[in-house]
Amino acid sequence: MKKIIIRSVLLLxxxxxxxxxxxxxxxxxxETIKTGGQGRDNYICNECKDAILVFGSSRALxxxxxxxxxxxxxxxxxxxxxxxxxxLSSYARLKMIRERHVPKIIILDLVTGYDVLKKGDNSQQxxxxxxxxxxxxxxxxxxxxxxxxxxxxxxxxxxxxxxxxKSLFVYLTxxxxxxxxxxxxxxxHTKMRSPLRKIEKGAKDIKYDPIKLKYxxxxxxxxxxxxxxxxxxxxxxxxDSAKSKExxxxxxxxxxxxxxxxxFTNNPKFMFVDSLFADGKHMNANxxxxxxxxxxxxxxxxxxxLGNIQEE
Numbered sequence: 001m002k003k004i005i006i007r008s009v010l011l012l013x014x015x016x017x018x019x020x021x022x023x024x025x026x027x028x029x030x031e032t033i034k035t036g037g038q039g040r041d042n043y044i045c046n047e048c049k050d051a052i053l054v055f056g057s058s059r060a061l062x063x064x065x066x067x068x069x070x071x072x073x074x075x076x077x078x079x080x081x082x083x084x085x086x087x088l089s090s091y092a093r094l095k096m097i098r099e100r101h102v103p104k105i106i107i108l109d110l111v112t113g114y115d116v117l118k119k120g121d122n123s124q125q126x127x128x129x130x131x132x133x134x135x136x137x138x139x140x141x142x143x144x145x146x147x148x149x150x151x152x153x154x155x156x157x158x159x160x161x162x163x164x165x166k167s168l169f170v171y172l173t174x175x176x177x178x179x180x181x182x183x184x185x186x187x188x189h190t191k192m193r194s195p196l197r198k199i200e201k202g203a204k205d206i207k208y209d210p211i212k213l214k215y216x217x218x219x220x221x222x223x224x225x226x227x228x229x230x231x232x233x234x235x236x237x238x239x240d241s242a243k244s245k246e247x248x249x250x251x252x253x254x255x256x257x258x259x260x261x262x263x264f265t266n267n268p269k270f271m272f273v274d275s276l277f278a279d280g281k282h283m284n285a286n287x288x289x290x291x292x293x294x295x296x297x298x299x300x301x302x303x304x305x306l307g308n309i310q311e312e
Contacts, residue, residue: 026160030131040184044080044093045132049101052077054184055090055219056109063109063233063283065292066183072296073303075104079184086114088125088141091215094222095137104308105299106226108219109233112246115216118209122146130159144211187285188278192236198272200235200280202243216250220257227308229299230254231262234270234291236277262298264291 031046033039052075054064060081070077080093090108097103113119122145132138133153142149152158220228230250244265254261269290270276276287283291 024156026157027131030160041082041128044078044184045096045135048078048080048097050078050183051075051104052107053094053097053103053105054079054081054107054109055085055094056081057085057111057114058083059111059233059282060085060107060109061186062188062278063288063291064107064185064295065187065285065288066185068289068292069296069299070183072293073105073300077183079182079186081109081184082128084114084124086111086122086125087116087212087216087219088122088145089129090115091219091222092126092129092132092138092141094219096132096135098222099136102225104226105303106223106228107295107299108223108228108230110230110247110250116208116212116250117203117246118207118212122209122211130161133159141215144214185288187288188282189285190278191284192274192277192279198238200237200239200243202240202246204242206246208249213249216253220253220259227303227306229260229262231295232265233295234264234267234276234283234287236270236272236274236280238271239265260298260302262295264294269294 030038031042033042052066052069052073054060054066054069054077058081061079061083062081064079064081066077066079080090080097082089094106110116114125126142126145129138129142130153133142139149139153142153232247251261253259264270270283270287273287276283276290278284278287
């Protein structure tokens with residue numbers, strides 16, 4: 001019996017030691033990657049000091065042509081959007097950037113399902129963030145989403161279980177699918193083939209997610225020293241009245257705080273224009289360029305009124 005206990009303790013010790021060593025090795029490998037999606041995340045979380053920052057989901061990633069925005073406003077910029085990213089991820093990214101830098105202009109692309117509604121599994125937004133768990137404020141975010149992370153994060157390897165194969169492959173081979181050097185913006189070069197439907201209907205019973213609203217408010221707090229613009233970028237569909245009400249809580253918050261809320265929903269310049277979209281909810285490169293030009297005009301006008309951009 002005594003030998004069994006000793007062997008069990010030794011085995012447990014070896015498992016803990018192995019987890020620690022492998023986890024920290026994967027952490028080192030992940031942080032050294034400079035290319036592809038991981039390299040982009042590393043830049044955003046560890047280095048980004050650009051004046052204009054865009055946050056949001058895949059619609060932010062594909063709709064905001066940052067080179068156009070940067071050229072129009074005369075400032076450096078970077079697109080911090082990501083597929084499947086909502087307000088929880090946006091908050092985390094801005095939190096890490098604010099440790100070293102105060103951006104001049106912040107654009108938050110609002111998607112109600114990801115940012116305010118009780119919809120989907122919030123832990124999915126944190127998958128990319130597990131290797132940043134030890135950064136300031138991140139543990140609280142994880143615990144708010146799922147208290148069981150208090151135990152899951154005891155494992156160093158767990159923090160890399162969704163990315164270690166890809167990270168290790170890139171580290172050993174140097175191979176990655178290179179993205180265009182577009183200041184974080186990833187254009188879509190596909191075109192919409194056939195319309196699916198013309199009305200995007202909102203939920204009849206709107207249920208807001210208290211965790212998302214908590215971190216939306218914290219995102220706004222982090223942006224207080226910057227000029228924040230909350231934007232709903234175009235979609236191909238027409239939105240019904242119920243759909244427009246889903247963002248009302250954010251519209252009201254923006255109004256109270258004096259934050260511009262710029263809504264391109266049902267904009268006739270973009271709605272139903274097949275050539276500008278990759279699918280019903282995502283613009284292609286042509287659409288992104290046209291939308292970004294329109295948005296840049298609005299922001300530039302306001303920034304001039306505030307005295308932040310001089311008349312040409």
